[in-house]
Amino acid sequence: MDKLDFITEELNRLKETGLLIHIRTIEGPQGAWIMVEGKRVLNLCSNNYLGFANNPRLKLASQKAIETYGVGPAAVRTIAGTTLLHKQLEQKLALFKGVECALSFQSGFCANLAVIPAIVGEGDVVLSDELNHASIIDGCRLSRAKIIRYKHGDPQDLRVKIFNEKSAMRKLIITDGVFSMEGDIAPLPEIVGIAEAFGAITMVDDAHGEGVLGRGGRGVVDHFGLHGKVDIETGTMSKALGVVGGYVAGKKKITDYLSQKGRPFLFSSAVASADVAACIEAVNILSTSDVFVKQLWDNTAFFQQKMKHAGFDLGYTRTPITPVIIGDAKTAKDFSQKLFQEGIFAQAIGYPTVPMDKARIRVMLSSAHNQDDLTWAVECFEKIGKSLSVV
Structure with a gap:
């Protein structure tokens, strides 16, 4: 055998x-x-929501970036991989999302793997919608926190389950903003209300809301008018933005912390300049039209x-x-x-x-x-x- x-x-x-x-x-x-x-x-099956994957402006931005920065970063962000383009993208993303700061990653998957284990660990609890994306599930497993799944899109079930977690040191509620297989939207106002009542940190993965929901595609938090109410937003630049990459958006203290503690940021090479430049141009387009x-x-x-x-x-x-x-x-x-x-x-x-x-x-x-x-x-x-x- x-x-x-x-x-x-x-x-x-x-x-x-x-x-x-x-x-x-x-x-x-x-x-x-x-x-x-x-x-x-x-x-009829790609995530190219806005047609940006072959947009002439994005392609031209990529070509110019290659001439200036070459084809590869050859380093992680914390050693020699952070370019002016990375900083520009993060500044533009923060303005677009209406937050203090943003930090870019290699993918949305990497962003979730960076955030969750850095925010919670043993002795903490994560409350996760049962239909959350695989990257959230894997991030939760890596954290070694207690994981509780609540019924899909059910604030009442979330409230019951968080009520019983009085001994947890930290509580983190995580939900997709838009659920990738169902196309429905998380009841974010109710989730935020529960988080405030129980002192929980809120995290929303806006992968399928970015470029789709909100004013000019600013996402699910903007869609519900919850600016300043959601602690952590993660997302991707490989869907509506048409390129590749991920991000975390929120308070500066969060992105500063993740630049020190987020393992995909610390131990995986930076995104190539061509991709970063194309992402910048995608944000430029959405910011103006x-x-x-x-x-x-x-x-x-x-x-x-x-x-x-x-x-x-x-x-x-x-x-x-x-x-x-x-x-x-x-x-x-x-x-x-x-x-x-x-x-x-x-x-x-x-x-x-x-x-x-x-x-x-x-x-x-x-x-x-x-x-x-x-x-x-x-x-x-x-x-x-x-x-x-x-x-």
Whole structure:
């Protein structure tokens, strides 16, 4: 018996249950239409909310940065990896978010891994929404704090569970701002109220709210008008901003502390200058215009209304994230494959990312789409949905 037989067995199990992920190869820039394995398809599954991933202004900023700073940082931020560009990005992010200070990271995932273990540890408690992102889950595990999951989007359950944690030295409440698989929004005002009542620190991961919610895409805290009420905001620059990277935003004492204690900041190389410059330009655009954000929401309303009219279950989404609930994982995978054959790139998502009986096609809308594209997409969804008895 081979000592790695367990790997073969698990891969076979994933294949048999329809849960094996088919990783497709993109052959060009992200946009409304992309080349995937030699086929031109309508892109309905990237996080390119504002079409910035191939924006000419961002590309030009990257090119100029390479000429000035080269292609790689060759150091961590605390030794020789912090450039003027990193400082400029952090200043612009802080102004955009309406906070004292911001600190940038290699990704949103790294930002969460930096924050949580630095804020809480043994003897502390973390109260985490049961549908929080994997990066939050992993950050909580690394912290060695006690982890309590509260029911998704349920302030009453949160209140009951935090009430019973009187012995904890520190309490940290963490929630996604927008939930990546459901498209719903956290009840942030209620969460902040509970945190204030019980002396808890609040942390919001705004990965899918940045560039989407709030004034000109300033995020979920702005959406609810809670500036100064949320202690820590984390987020990503790889979705609406179209590049790569993460950030932490809040009081200066928090970012100063994380620059000393956040392990991904201390022990992983800085983000390359080309990416930092492109992020700066994305923030510049959003700081001066809401055209892209408005187009995103126009497309969202148009597509979701047509899909509901066609009979599809879109769950409880309140954002451009559009879960088309199929149920059975194999059916969802067949649905995705038939869409690809028709010329639409929209991947199936199943367990363990979502519950076993809630497999779905997750459609991600963008300001880059036009209504003709989306009308045609709905027609394809409806035809395939009928053929598979989904609608």
